[in-house]
Amino acid sequence: MSSKELAGLDDFIRKRYNNVIETNKSIDDIVLDYFFPNLNVGFLICTKTKLLDGKQLLDLTEKAASSGTKLIIIWEDQWYSKPKVLQSRILSIFGVTKRIHGRKTKVCKLDKPTLLSFLDENHLQVPLNGKYKYGLTLEGELIAVMSFSRGRQIPRDGVPFQSYEMVRYCNKLGCTVVGGMSKLLKHFVKEVNPDDVMSYADRDWSDGNAYEQLGFELEDVLPPIYFWVDPESNTRYYPHLLPVSIPNEGDEERLMAQHGYYKVWNTGSMKYLLLLKSI
Numbered sequence: 001m002s003s004k005e006l007a008g009l010d011d012f013i014r015k016r017y018n019n020v021i022e023t024n025k026s027i028d029d030i031v032l033d034y035f036f037p038n039l040n041v042g043f044l045i046c047t048k049t050k051l052l053d054g055k056q057l058l059d060l061t062e063k064a065a066s067s068g069t070k071l072i073i074i075w076e077d078q079w080y081s082k083p084k085v086l087q088s089r090i091l092s093i094f095g096v097t098k099r100i101h102g103r104k105t106k107v108c109k110l111d112k113p114t115l116l117s118f119l120d121e122n123h124l125q126v127p128l129n130g131k132y133k134y135g136l137t138l139e140g141e142l143i144a145v146m147s148f149s150r151g152r153q154i155p156r157d158g159v160p161f162q163s164y165e166m167v168r169y170c171n172k173l174g175c176t177v178v179g180g181m182s183k184l185l186k187h188f189v190k191e192v193n194p195d196d197v198m199s200y201a202d203r204d205w206s207d208g209n210a211y212e213q214l215g216f217e218l219e220d221v222l223p224p225i226y227f228w229v230d231p232e233s234n235t236r237y238y239p240h241l242l243p244v245s246i247p248n249e250g251d252e253e254r255l256m257a258q259h260g261y262y263k264v265w266n267t268g269s270m271k272y273l274l275l276l277k278s279i
Contacts, residue, residue, distance in 0.1 A: 006045060006079055012087060017094050028067050030060055035069075041093055042069050046264070047076040048231060054224025054265035061203070061267050073204055075264060078124060081234035085124050088173040089205065100143060102179030105136040107187045110145060118145050123170040125202070126236070130167045132192065134184050136177060143172045146184040151194065161277060164192065166199035182214055195277040203267040216272035224268045228261040236264070 013034060014021065025035035025042065032042035042064060046052060052060070057073060064071040072093070078086050091097060110118075110133040118135070119127035130147025137143065149165040166185070171177050185197070199216070201208045208218060227236040230243075237243065239252065244259055246252050256263075 006047065006074075006076060009045070009074070009079060013090070016091060016096060027069055028063055030064055030071075032064075032069075032071075033074075036094075039093065040069050041072060043072050043074050045074050045076070048229070048262050051262065051264065054226065054267070057265055057267050058203075058224055070207070073267070077229045077234040077236060077264065081236075082124055084173055085122060088122075089124065091174070092176065097176045098174055100138060100175055100177050100180075102136065102177050102183040105138050105143065105177065105180065105183070107184065108135050108137055108142075109133065110135045110142075114142070115145055115147055118142060118172075119168055119170065122173050123168060124205075125168075126238070128167050132164075132188060134187060136180050136184065141172075143175055144177045144180045144184070145170060146181070146188070148188055148192075148197070151192075154196075156196075161195040163196050163198060164188075164194045166197055181210060185214060189276065195275075197274040197276070199272050200269040201272060202269055206270070208270050208272065211270075211272040214274065216274045218270055219273040220271040222269045222271060224265045226263050226265045228256050229264055231260055231262065237261075 017036065019036065019038045022035040022037065023033065025032045027035070027042065030042075030044075033045045034043040036042070044060065061071045061073075074086070074090075088097075112129050112133070114135070115133045116127045116129060128147070131150040132148040133145070134147070135142050135145045146169045147167045149167055151162045151164050154161045154163040169181055169184070171180065188194075189197070197216075198219070199211065200222070201211055212218075227238060228242060229236055242252075242256075244255060244261075246255055
């Protein structure tokens with residue numbers, strides 16, 4: 001399957017990006033399906049018949065970055081399972097987004113169904129609940145959400161810290177809430193008074209800059225992980241959340257292949273930490 005056969009992707013890109021587009025562009029031996037020279041961004045299409053493992057993807061991503069190019073992996077399963085979310089991400093890269101200033105919004109608390117429904121509609125990854133759930137509204141419309149875990153005690157240089165994870169943040173499709181991430185984080189810090197907040201940035205899409213602007217520091221870079229994809233529904237599953245029972249260790253690959261599932265990888269994540277109490 002070529003990129004142009006990925007059900008409307010080529011048509012979508014060409015109708016919404018009005019600058020130079022190069023296809024099958026070679027950069028340092030990386031053949032990009034699409035390259036946007038004005039943005040220094042390249043798209044690499046991965047389908048179930050054209051798969052790369054985590055190491056290959058990470059090597060390509062880092063090689064592209066060394067040449068000044070941001071590499072974005074467009075996955076077949078995500079294009080079909082969450083087309084609107086993926087299209088919104090692509091449009092944001094193109095600069096096609098409705099910018100809303102966070103100061104015009106109001107912070108509200110959310111219940112679990114509202115949070116999970118918003119994440120399911122607007123986030124590429126699996127919706128996850130949190131102990132603390134907040135949103136930003138504009139004229140009564142929910143336009144951004146952020147969730148945090150329960151606190152747990154973490155020793156840092158022998159000092160106990162009450163640590164919380166920022167689990168999810170996302171904007172409504174087609175929107176960018178300028179300062180929204182900062183506004184919700186500050187609200188949580190004021191209400192809960194954590195000693196620190198940690199979070200993970202997905203390297204498939206993020207360079208971590210948004211976290212660093214909020215005062216987070218890079219603590220660790222985590223390796224790529226894999227998911228299993230149901231080819232019928234294009235649903236991704238974490239290995240520990242499989243719908244298929246794996247009776248014995250080591251049987252996972254064989255059993256998943258028998259059920260027709262195939263494996264996809266991400267490029268890993270970056271762990272960020274915001275210290276709010278002195279050590």
